[in-house]
């Protein structure tokens with residue numbers, strides 16, 4: 001049910017192209033996991049997961065159990081890892097849907113031991129190696145956890161992983177330290193639990209910078225969507241990524257205002273001369289943040305500045321000439337020879353490109369091409 005004239009277009013061919021690029025840099029036999037947390041970084045987790053599976057991807061990653069269940073309900077049977085901590089009382093939900101959970105604390109295992117799971121639950125152990133977010137910190141903790149898992153039949157350790165804090169910078173000492181720490185912990189785990197384990201350490205940045213050093217899998221998130229994790233990683237020029245999301249709207253009113261007339265709340269903008277003003281139906285409730293005042297949109301390949309405060313549902317731009325109502329406006333994407341990249345919006349908002357597709361709320365319909 002979409003009646004509005006503001007929409008995001010998701011180019012599935014671009015996502016597939018990016019996945020092929022990323023798989024292409026990994027050594028033979030090494031695989032890519034595709035991270036579709038946060039509704040596929042705002043692109044639509046089900047559609048992205050389906051595209052990934054069509055490209056031969058055999059492991060998906062999400063942050064929440066809800067996100068994993070959404071994929072299962074959409075008929076996606078591929079293995080899924082939840083990287084966020086799921087409270088132990090919901091372990092049975094994961095077991096029922098054959099979803100792999102992340103574990104890093106003994107208390108979690110002790111709670112699950114008291115529960116009756118309908119089928120065995122697969123878990124990946126997360127190691128803390130320098131990010132100081134979540135993870136098993138010491139060999140002693142690891143030993144306790146493995147012993148607790150061995151005591152019961154409901155849990156199987158099927159994998160182990162870690163997360164880098166500085167992989168988007170080139171050649172940091174922290175990267176090496178984290179990797180070494182992981183290897184020590186992994187050796188200990190393999191001694192305690194010699195079953196077949198899959199192991200994975202890298203995100204997009206690590207995978208692009210050090211493809212040879214990634215283990216069984218690399219967890220590609222942002223790069224899947226055609227965004228580089230940082231300028232430094234982009235400058236390596238080892239993968240050619242294509243931005244998958246474009247954002248469009250159209251003019252719903254065009255008018256001429258007189259010199260001195262003000263636009264929008266607070267009258268923060270006043271026309272210096274007689275000016276054409278266009279109204280576009282997107283605002284901060286769509287995630288088009290108020291801070292984007294004075295940024296620009298594209299009309300017929302030309303930049304038009306956003307003038308006055310951005311409202312909840314609409315904003316105004318200064319036009320170089322009168323356009324028809326219904327004229328298409330590009331907020332993110334390419335229009336003739338001009339492109340507004342996710343990176344441009346991120347830079348204007350003094351944030352990272354990751355945040356831009358995630359900030360677009362679900363009031364904006366996503367169409368797939």
Ligand SMILES: *Cc1c(COP(=O)(O)O)cnc(C)c1O
Pocket residue numbers: 035037083162163202203204205219220221222223229
């Ligand atoms: C989000 C996340 C990823 C994906 O990171 P990108 O930089 O988007 O590739 C991988 N691993 C973990 C643990 C994450 O939280």
